[in-house]
Amino acid sequence: MKRINFCAGPAILPPSVYKQAAEAVVDYKGLGLSLLEISHRTDWFDEIIHGARGLVADMMQLNDDYDVLFLTGGASSQFALVPFNLLPTNGTACYIDTGRWSDKAVKEAKLFGNVKVVASSAKEGYKHIPKNFELGTDCTYLHLTTNNTVSGTQMHQLPEVQAPIVADMSSDIFSKPMDGKDYGLIYAGAQKNVGAAGTTLVVIRKDLLGKVQRAIPTMLDYRTHIKHLSLFNTPPVFPIYCCYLTLQWVQAQGLETIAANNKAKADLIYNEIDRNGLFTGYTALADRSLMNATFVCTNPDLESTFLQTLEEAGCIGLKGHRSMGGFRASMYNAMDIAGVQVLVDVMQEFERKLG
Amino acid sequence: MKRINFCAGPAILPPSVYKQAAEAVVDYKGLGLSLLEISHRTDWFDEIIHGARGLVADMMQLNDDYDVLFLTGGASSQFALVPFNLLPTNGTACYIDTGRWSDKAVKEAKLFGNVKVVASSAKEGYKHIPKNFELGTDCTYLHLTTNNTVSGTQMHQLPEVQAPIVADMSSDIFSKPMDGKDYGLIYAGAQKNVGAAGTTLVVIRKDLLGKVQRAIPTMLDYRTHIKHLSLFNTPPVFPIYCCYLTLQWVQAQGLETIAANNKAKADLIYNEIDRNGLFTGYTALADRSLMNATFVCTNPDLESTFLQTLEEAGCIGLKGHRSMGGFRASMYNAMDIAGVQVLVDVMQEFERKLG
Structure with a gap:
């Protein structure tokens, strides 16, 4: 049975990526080597890593003020590396708390300097993106999470602030056109829209570095990887190759087309959630994520039956995050609208059966 | 042309691993999912990661005092994580300096506490393993590198010391039978004898943890990963799967058989280096590595011609480390003796042509 993967990550990638990646494992480019x-x-690897770095720079419209790195350790490591590298001991970093991952980032930053949580929707179950806040004058950077996989909200507009913006874009990077120059630093675990699990994309405006006094271990210092063009030590070769393939696919599609497809998929599922009396959306309408649609059964007693129905239809990965319950349909770039239509069909069939 | 890969790492893996890994990228176990x-x-992934952890524990004869982790960032990250987690600010760590990687480990440790380099062969070009040293009574741990890929030396006998031994075994782990209980902590980048680049094996005796006062960022704290069974955050799924496959292959061969094969391959190449007047071995005879054989052309003018001859014969990755020059034949577990024989044949043919 062909399954349709709505998992929040590691997540579905374009079929062409699976094919090319598998061929490379057997024999890379006919070299007689895996x-x-x-x-x-x-x-051979230079072409891969610098090709991937170039595609990122191109699609983010970066200039020479920026560098593009493929690191490891996931966004979870960046929660610490960002303040380790950017936040002076007596400096203040501002954080917008929009969910589980923002909150984890806050906890790590507190090990390095002053942290001001300027806005939070924690008390409202992270159902919306808070939009009114003051940074103050002493803000080293503003950290935000552009898309929240757990609650299913997304920041559709970047706040206008003076401070450099540090963005965890793990779950919506390259889901629409963007200008990387709007950011001081961007990081993203690869395993959603960039490629395979095992590498983390970091884009950094270089003038933000070198302003902390603390000693930074070599591997945790962004300057090490900038100096060595992301090749200081053995990088995760295969995951980076998967990123190179995926980024080629993204560029071939075009970010405008990808954005339109993502909008169409989100409209399809949210319209069904709103129409179908068996289901209720979780988040505020204005902040709904185009990547992760979260919803519950209006009658909670039906949830396990519906989950089973989904599995039988080959729709997997729809169980909500363990901290949330309910359902979550993740629809990253590589999910096509036909996949979302299958899910909608299952929801409608479920309604008919119970109707 | 089928090439034979003598590269120091990422390095050759068993052909069965390439085949199974490629199949999994297309369709994992017939699930209809990559x-x-x-x-x-x-x-599905639980079976992989806990399977891999179990194989390591089994082949190292570990008991419950130990934990097995698959982390990221390579051995280079462990150079910092080891003292970050184990070395109190007023503690003293002892290091044996046997090469480029030991030296890097020393540099990172100095950020965290006192470091005593108790022995070094740096002044002799790292041609041998120093064996006489005193730790003193205040040694938190003794760090050593069991195999040195750059100069081509290997520690054939573990020193007998009271302090816990922390070993960088990146390049000779699972090359022979071993008892993990001889060590306090073992780390190894996967990309030689364990699997594919992108994950780092860490084996740790748990009672060594919790003795430092400093704050450790969550992802850099071994206790995080122990508590979450190596699944705190998204791990490098595919590299870990390659480890699982490679470890299964290692176990099926048996470490005794692997050790005998490694001995036979090393004998074959070193006998030729010693017999053939065109070549000279680099290291002290007693400390020659069974994993990486280093040698030079007795007449340095011949090196570029010999390198070209090797390439034409399909033998690649034999150029010595950029800090060393000369040649290096890496012969990890997955290299079969037929591969080494091809190299020896090329050396003999080269001798005949110039004779």
């Missing part, structure tokens, strides 16, 4: 045994010090 | 899109929160 990609898995290719040294990162070869011209 | 391994690349499978969530780390599924039973």
